Amino acid sequence: MTLLWLAVAALSVLAVLLVAAPLLSRRRRSPPSRRQLDLGIYREQLAEVDRDVERGLLGENEAEAARTEVKRRILAAGAGAEGTGESETGATRPARRRLAVGLVCLLAPLAAIGIYLSVGAPGEVDRPLAGRLAEAGGGNALDTMSAEDAVRALAHALESRPNDIEGWALLGRSYVGLQKFPEAVDALGRAHALAPDRADIASALGEAQVAAADGRVTDEARTVFAGALAADPREPRARYYLGLAKAQGGDVRGGLQDWVDLVALSPADAPWLTAVRQQIARAAGALGIDIASLGPSPEAEALGGAAVGPRLGAGEVEAAQQMTPEDRNRMIRSMVERLANRLQANPDDREGWLRLARAYDVLGETDKAADARSRADALAR
């Protein structure tokens, strides 16, 4: 931070010195006057006329007329300069100059720093991704070493506090982190038994069971995940693994539907989306299904997933929750319009038209909905 302020100070001084240089210097070359410059141009125009005559581009009569005109301008330029009393540029009176220098040197950086303090974040350092990754990598190794000690200490402490739900859950997650899955299943099982309604704990238990079984979703784990989903229908891990269970049991189409629902129910910036999308792409590829034809199940739509057009980003969801009903409607409308515009540009998207139709249904615009549906039908044919 100190470094930043040093740099800010240096930059300010340099900029001010550069700007104020003409005010500070005593010696000054007097630049050519306007009259000299104008005359230069007019003389050159005369020379140009001569050249054109020489090249045969202008007849002698035309050339004479052009010369007369330029000469008239030369006279006017001379007269104009004298008429308006334009003389060589003057010098500044010392007092005024001092005032100007002071204003430039003080006000400019002060104003800039004032604005910067109100809009900037002087305490923040650069965080290039490469540096952060290196840091995180180094940090992990340290954490692992201390984590084993910490886990041992936690396990020891829990012997005297057998009803500590959070404690058991933490211990279980720590074992997962250390790849000790059977121990993790034990600890998370204790937590799950103490709080069967906690979907997050149930999911963690199921995940540990799957990991302990080398990635197979056992019947036991499936029961646990089903319980988690019953407690919280939006629990992402439970939905994912239930889909995986179906896929492992041969029902790839069913698993695919679960994952599509998961994507529909997830916030746009959810960290797991990339992995799930890849899984969907693989499954759809295996089944020979076009990804674009997939949509959330009615159950997921009932939960509010992808009800309207392009899905809301997390920020927009948050914004929508704080809006008045009119504002929210307007926002939905603008999203629907975006979708409609996109479809104008790319009218072959049948799924898009269907989505647009559903969105218009929600907004109560039945005519437009019917219109969009007919577009979709036309594409189906």
Add this chain to the structure above:
Amino acid sequence: MIVELGHYALILALAVALIQGVVPMLGAQRRDAAFMEVARTGALAQFVLIALSFGSLMYAHATSDFSVANVVANSHSSKPMLYKLAGTWGNHEGSMLLWVLILAIFGAAVAAFGVNLPQALRARVLAVQSWIAIAFYLFIIFTSDPFTRMIPAPLDGAGLNPLLQDPGLAFHPPFLYLGYVGFSMAFSFAIAALIEGRVDAAWARWVRPWTLAAWMFLTVGITLGSWWAYYELGWGGWWFWDPVENASLMPWLAGTALLHSASVVEKRDALKGWTIFLAIVTFGLSLLGTFLVRSGVLTSVHAFAVDPARGIFILGLLVVIIGGSLALFAWRGPALQGGGLFQPISREGALLLNNLLLATAAASVLLGTLYPLMLEAVGGDKVSVGPPFFNAVFIPLMAPLVAAMAVGPLLAWKRADLAAALSRLWLAALATLAAILTVWLVHGLRDLVGIVGMAMAAWLFVGALSELAVRIKLFAVPLSESARRLANLPRAAWGMSLAHAGLAVAIAGMTGAGVWKQESVQLMTPGQTLSFAGYDITLDAVQPVAGPNYEATRGSFTLERDGRKRATMTPEKRFYPVEGRQTTEAAIRTTVSGDIYLVIGDRQGDGGYVTRFYFNPLVVWIWAGAAFMVAGGLLSLSDRRHRIGAPSRKAARAPGVTPIGTAGART
């Protein structure tokens, strides 16, 4: 620290701009050389500061610093480095920073290379330039700050729109901005001249290179944009009369008019008020373009109303800058002394006609672009004004413009002989007739637009060459004499001929691609062969491929003609998982006579794929024509008369001796 220092540099540039906007203006008023010099040092300081600021934002993008909100929103760690860098300006905040960077570059260029400008004029020009900069700095710092931090920093970014991942687009906005912002120079010169109360031939000569440079950049920018739309969007078209495109076309039309009227001021000291007015309008349209694209008003007037801070700011800016300058024009404009007189049939008259037609064209594009917005704003339906309107308005305006374009350069200044000029165009008339007959015989009379377009192209192209031939007295004097004359032609004359001929080539391309385009959409299964536009096109296979940050379905097509294999083409449909978007990568085979353009679409239930074929005749002529026009601009810009314009230092010491230009009496 680099990011924060960049932020501070931006704010410090605002402070410097405030000084530069006031001190030199006072100096010019009171003839104080030291005060006036602050304009130059200030412009240089602004350039250094903004370059630093832009560089630090670029650094944040290059290193994927996700503690900067702008990087999070527009970048992703898996993007190739080129697009990480292009991501710096591929978004609203970054592009506004690019806008002021270019403004600062132009300012610094005037400060560094404008040694031949009268000191007071330069001081006023740079002060006005600084007023524009102040407005944009305020806009950036208070409504579109690219340096806002996001703490804690997320692990990865949200990515750039995959459509924007194309080299054409990476370089298209900078050129467009170089054009837009370049017209700010003409604007600043116009305002400075109004304040000073004098516009003369010398002024026009100083303004012209800046206008020409801006015009060239804008031409490149528009062409790249069109090229990008053609190659990347996969719709098979190259111009859509989309509001975003119109936003760049309007200043181009007005700027082209300005370029021509400035030459009348330079040569004949006439059309002064009109030229000043055009300079204001051109920059106003550039600002309007920025507003339309940047405020979100185009997507939907309602979307604009939901987040009005930015839009209102730009709208206010627009009102103040255009309204203020027009008021100044109304107040000071009448005081400008009129110069040379001229007959209607003369070079001036032809340039005036050109100006009227171009201004009308710009006004009609403006109407077509803004009408839907206004209708929507007052609660009407959402309508779109599309190609039918623009074609109906544009072609009737362009036809007389092109007809006059071939004649104009053959007319003398002041008073000219139209019959003599026309008689020199007999070859062009023959070529036009030949073009009409050819099109008629090949395509019949139903393509009237095609006939008109090709006739215009032939007339203009041969007309531009005829003008050169007349100037070098081809066949009237011995060939060696003609060759000597050709070599002696001023570069500006070459520039004009090249630019006019380039427009002719581009018109031929636009006509061909617009009128004789062929298109077919069908369901194809692998192994199937279809005949299209004289080719046999076989879909060999469709397979999935994985790209660096996308997954794609790639179709392989074989193109045969007369039983001989001509090419293998592989269009793709890509899916970008991070953004969850699909894009179409068309496969294009370019030949002089036209492009074969293939697009592969979705797989249908029964194993077939939707494929789209286009044959776009003469498309490549459009780009070639634009390249000619830019080359013409470059040649003209390199004409010695722009490098002289005023005495060198040596001449300044001895005012009697002025370097002699070799330039000709051409625009």
